[in-house]
Amino acid sequence: MESTSDQSISESSSGFLSDQPSCTKPSVIVIGAGIAGLAAARALQGASFKVTLLESRDRVGGRILTDYSFGFPVDMGASWLHGASKDNPLASLIARLGLPLYRTSGDDSVLYDHDLESYALFDMEGLQICQHLVAKVGEVFEALLEETKKVREEFAEDMSVMKAFSIVMERRPELRQEGLAHKVLQWYLCRLEGWFAADADNISVQSWDEEELLEGGHGLMVRGYAPVVTSLAEGLDIRLSHRVRKVVRRRHHGVRVITEDAKIFDADAAVIAAPLGVLKANLIKFEPRLPDWKEQAIADLAVGNENKIALFFETVFWPNVEFLGVVAPTSYSCSYFLNLHKATGHPVLVYMPAGRLANDIEHLSDEAAASFAVLQLKRILPNATEPTKARWAAILTMQLENPMIYMSVFALLLKPFSLQERLHVTIFQAQFMALLLLGFWQLQNAASNS
Numbered sequence: 001m002e003s004t005s006d007q008s009i010s011e012s013s014s015g016f017l018s019d020q021p022s023c024t025k026p027s028v029i030v031i032g033a034g035i036a037g038l039a040a041a042r043a044l045q046g047a048s049f050k051v052t053l054l055e056s057r058d059r060v061g062g063r064i065l066t067d068y069s070f071g072f073p074v075d076m077g078a079s080w081l082h083g084a085s086k087d088n089p090l091a092s093l094i095a096r097l098g099l100p101l102y103r104t105s106g107d108d109s110v111l112y113d114h115d116l117e118s119y120a121l122f123d124m125e126g127l128q129i130c131q132h133l134v135a136k137v138g139e140v141f142e143a144l145l146e147e148t149k150k151v152r153e154e155f156a157e158d159m160s161v162m163k164a165f166s167i168v169m170e171r172r173p174e175l176r177q178e179g180l181a182h183k184v185l186q187w188y189l190c191r192l193e194g195w196f197a198a199d200a201d202n203i204s205v206q207s208w209d210e211e212e213l214l215e216g217g218h219g220l221m222v223r224g225y226a227p228v229v230t231s232l233a234e235g236l237d238i239r240l241s242h243r244v245r246k247v248v249r250r251r252h253h254g255v256r257v258i259t260e261d262a263k264i265f266d267a268d269a270a271v272i273a274a275p276l277g278v279l280k281a282n283l284i285k286f287e288p289r290l291p292d293w294k295e296q297a298i299a300d301l302a303v304g305n306e307n308k309i310a311l312f313f314e315t316v317f318w319p320n321v322e323f324l325g326v327v328a329p330t331s332y333s334c335s336y337f338l339n340l341h342k343a344t345g346h347p348v349l350v351y352m353p354a355g356r357l358a359n360d361i362e363h364l365s366d367e368a369a370a371s372f373a374v375l376q377l378k379r380i381l382p383n384a385t386e387p388t389k390a391r392w393a394a395i396l397t398m399q400l401e402n403p404m405i406y407m408s409v410f411a412l413l414l415k416p417f418s419l420q421e422r423l424h425v426t427i428f429q430a431q432f433m434a435l436l437l438l439g440f441w442q443l444q445n446a447a448s449n450s
Contacts, residue, residue, distance in 0.1 A: 025050050025349035027267040029257050031244050031284070034062020037273030038232040039089075043265060044271075045236060052265060053236055054205070054257065056243040060233050062275065066226035067391055068217035070312045072346050073224030077308075080104070081221065083214025090228070091216065097227055101219030102343035104322060118322035119336075129184060129327060137181050141188040144168055144175055145209075152205045161192070161202040161208055183327040183334075190334035190354075197304025199355040200331065220343050248287040276303055306354040307361055309373040310340075311387040313347045318381060324349070326380050330359055335376050351376065366392050 003435065026049050030041045033055035041053045058201050059065075081101060084091050093201040094101065104118065121129040147168040147248055148161060169176055177185045189200055221228075245258040247270055250256050254268040274284060277300045318324060324337040335357075340348040351373035360367050370390035378384045 002179070005104070013443050023450075026269070027052075027254075028269045028271060029054060029255065029265050029267040030271045030273060031247070031257065031275035032062065032275065033057075033060040033240075033264060034273060034275070035064060035229065035232065035239055037062075037271070038229065038236070040271045040273060041236050042232055050267075051099050051237060051397045053266070054242040054244055054259070055238060055240050056278075058238070058240050060231040060238060061225070064225045064229055065393060066224035066229075067310070067393075068312070069391055070346070070348065071084060072344070073226060074310050074340065074346075074348060074350075074391065075224045075349060076310065076391060078225055079221055083216050085214055085216030085221050085413055088214045088216065093231065094221075097231055099227055100222040102222050103219050104343075105218050117450040119325050120319045120323070121184065121325040121327055121371045123180065123183065123327050123401050124379045126380055126382050129180065133181060134184055137177060137184040138188065140175055140181075142183060145306070147172065147175075148205055149209070158204055158206045160201045163202040164205040165189075165200070165295055180327070183329055186329065186331045187327040187334040187336075190331040191336070193331055194306065194352060194354040197306040197354045198302075202302075202355075222344050238305060242273070244284055244288065246285045259388070276301060304355065305358040306352060307358040307369075308393050309351040309353075309361075309369055310391040311349045311351065311370065311373060311377070312389040312391075313349070313385060315385070316347045317384060318349065324377075324380065327375055336375065349377065366390070430447075 028041075028044050028051050028052045030037050030044070030048050030051060031051050033041075037053060037055075038060065043052045045051045062075070063077040065075070067075045067076045068074075077382055079365045080092060081088070081090060084101060084103075086092060111329070121133070123129065144165060146166040151167050152159075152165045175194075176182075181244075193199055193203070196208070218253075218272060242263065244257055245260050246256075246258040248256045248258070250266075257265040257270060259265075272284075276298070278284060318337075318339065318341075320339075320342060322339055322342050324339060326335045328334045332355075334355055335351065338350040338352060340346055340350060363371060366371065369392050370387070373390075374384070374387065
């Protein structure tokens with residue numbers, strides 16, 4: 001499949017499938033070895049395609065990154081299974097691999113992936129908030145979300161969730177909270193922003209609740225996602241450190257893929273599973289150009305930003321809950337820590353800032369970022385000890401100075417949900433593309449033999 005020839009390239013055709021039937025084993029290049037690319041490559045190889053998977057980095061997994069520097073697995077990228085049911089292909093794979101899940105919530109939690117009782121909230125003076133107040137403000141927050149649905153029905157133009165909240169507050173002043181209750185409400189907003197990895201003034205009120213989650217609740221990967229990635233990658237022809245720069249549809253001869261170091265790969269078809277950040281930065285040139293609607297979707301969609309700062313301690317000094325929350329007068333000042341000791345038995349807290357706060361933290365050195373996380377922890381737990389080790393990673397981002405390190409999950413930033421439907425590549429869609437290629441090839445061979 002790899003070639004170093006300098007053949008002439010036709011640019012007059014559109015699409016990235018060969019026009020000519022062949023009786024030889026069909027070949028496909030998959031670009032991007034994140035979980036979607038791995039799933040597509042595995043499905044195609046299982047359907048007897050000759051598959052080459054090109055990955056720009058020196059590892060597979062994309063936004064899945066399981067770190068072992070503490071001596072045990074800690075997911076610094078994706079770490080939850082959302083939808084622990086038979087309808088989720090990941091769930092069945094995880095079950096086959098015998099990987100344990102730690103359940104964090106059912107299907108109807110106001111906090112999305114965690115049940116409310118799994119939290120302990122503190123103010124910045126180290127005082128724990130009573131659960132009754134937390135639950136009461138949670139009901140107010142749910143009412144706010146319901147009222148925003150009414151607001152969006154009244155306005156043709158989209159607006160941010162924050163703008164919709166302000167309209168609701170003007171209409172229903174009884175939903176306003178004061179004092180400590182206001183800080184707790186801001187923390188709920190902080191959790192909403194964490195789910196979308198974006199500030200509320202950037203989240204679309206038209207689209208914030210359009211995401212379709214599979215049933216079955218949410219579970220944390222106790223041993224990390226690395227075994228899943230390893231299983232999907234096993235037996236595939238994966239070329240690491242191959243940064244693709246051009247994809248050309250060649251008339252009558254399939255596709256040609258050219259890497260940054262001028263390596264050439266020819267195949268009958270290509271599956272593009274590169275991150276959205278890479279596509280937005282135009283780091284891969286397509287000849288002919290992608291359709292206008294797809295270029296527009298790439299331009300309009302945005303990705304959010306969430307950081308993970310894992311702190312390893314000698315001993316456990318915090319409450320035995322899944323999350324520690326910090327309430328404050330603004331959502332920007334609120335924060336939360338994931339308690340991995342509850343799920344895995346390891347004395348690790350993971351600080352998880354999102355949105356503008358995550359952007360600001362990325363300007364810090366690793367040491368300064370870890371110190372900032374410890375400062376937030378000591379505000380709620382004054383007797384907190386210093387961590388013996390720290391690990392930092394940005395898992396959701398759109399900053400494009402080095403977009404190769406970023407992922408394709410995006411927040412809904414005032415853009416129609418239909419854009420997601422057009423562009424968002426999931427495992428289901430990657431496998432569906434593989435099946436389409438198989439059907440296309442079978443039709444070609446049937447036509448050539450008739």
